[in-house]
Amino acid sequence: MERIQTVNPRRVEWCLGDRGADILACARETGISESNLGKLLDGDYHPTVNQLERLAEFFGRSVLFFLDASDVPEKGMHSLAFRSILNQKPELTPKIRLLIERVERQRDIFVSLRKEIDEESLPRFVAPKINPKDVPGAAEKVRKWLRLGDKNDFQTYRQAVESRGILVFRSNGYLGQWQIAKGSPILGFSLFHSACPVIFVKKARFESRQSFTLFHELGHIILHRKSWIDDESSLSSAEGHEAESNRFAGLVLVPDALLDEVPDRVRPHEVSEFDAWLEPYRRQWGVSSEVILRRLLDVGRLTKRDYNAYRDWCSRLEPAIEDSGGNRQYRYREPRHLFGDPFVRVVLTSLSNQKITLNRASTFLDNLKIHDLHQLEQYCASV
Structure with missing residues (x-):
């Protein structure tokens, strides 16, 4: 069996440190024994072509990366966007780090191909002029910029954002390189880029959750012009940039004109009946009850007590059973x-x-x- 004699062990060692993985994890994922990996790091083991390909896939690098005899050039190995996200959450799992880099590569592929085919009909990203300190004003301008109507779902929201030169990726529901694990608290991230930003949204059972994540990430791009990663706590935060993006998302999804359609006079006394009360508006706007209730709270039409009681009631419900991703007939x-x-x-x-x-x-x-x-x-x- 042919073995590769020119693998640079220093690059394998660098990848282990960069990804925060140990030899045991690497062995488990690649099928190369711990003993042989240890020998590889010492320069005493030469992997087969298949082993090197599995190693390259595990680290998200090319095979040629490991055949380069030079040391890894630390500067430039990671983009500014990647470093920005890592500074926010240094505890990110290796798989999420790899996913972020993979999304960046897809964005670079898109930009490169777009230049090659000279496709002028494709939209370019030109952010609307907004005052980042005026979140309501920014949300109103962005809603007009996106040309949003009064009836939407995740797909129409996605198309509207894409029409402005922003790529929107959504994770796969099945196990694979584009999945965010169901148990992960990560809900999405945004990669700011002056020519082509990218928003990545975790697939959710309810598309209304995806819609809120989409516009929360758009808030980071439009208001803050920064790359960002968000977990479940971020989308309920009441402080800093997270609070601004939450407010922005709520105002884009449910502007005042739509909120005025919600009738206070027939509001139920029991929070367990709020979903039924808001159902026609949730369906038409493609949002969750909580988004509408939060907007009602912000304008003084709902008490903090009722809002918290609804959230408490939701937390005591049995969690919805996630599907397994379905078949892959299509x-x-x-x-x-x-x-x-x-x-x-x-x-x-x-x-x-x-x-x-x-x-x-x-x-x-x-x-x-x-x-x-x-x-x-x-x-x-x-x-």
Whole structure:
């Protein structure tokens, strides 16, 4: 069996430290024994091609990265956006760190292909002029900037944001390289970029949760012009940038004109009946009851006592059973659900214009099989 003699052990060691992983975790994920990994670090073991490929996948690097004889150039190995997020939450798991880098690479692919095909019809990101200290004013301008109507769901919200030159990715529901584990508190993150920001939203059972995460992350991009990562505590924070993004999201999703449609006179006395009371508005606006109640609280139409009582009642409900991700009968549609329509269309246009090969297109689209890729082309042509 062919073995690679030129693996640089210093680069393997650097990757272990950078990812915060130990030899045991690396062995478990790659199938290379602890003993052989230890020998590899000492320069006494030469992995097979398959072993090196698994090692490269585990660390999110290319095979060529480990064949370079030089030391790792610390400066420039991570982007400003990545370092910004890591400074906020240095305890991020290795898998989340790898996911952030993977999203950055997809964004770079998109920007590069967009230049190559000279697709002028694709929207460019130009942020609206807002006063970041005036959150209500900013929310009103952004809602007009996005051309939002009065009836929405996550898909229409996503399309509106994408129409302004921002990529919106949503994690897969099934286990894979694009999944945020169901047990993880991370709900999403935003990567600020002057030419093409990216928002990544964790797939949730209720799309109203995804919609709030989407606009919370948009708040960080528009108000703060920073990369950010958010967990469950962030989306209920009452302080600093998190509070501003929460307020921004609530005002974009439920502006005053819509909030005025909610009738106080028929509000139930029991908080357990609030969901039924708000159901028609939740469905039309694609938001949760809590978003509407928070807005009512902010304008003085709901007491803090009733708001807290509703949240307490919700916390005592049995958690909804998450689905397992379903079957993958429509595998060819998954890249569009995951990366959004603009990304997929740029890849397919590049393929059609012979700017990239079929294999590269497959790689860019979550390693879609060739048969599924052709189905995706037909599907995109019909929608």
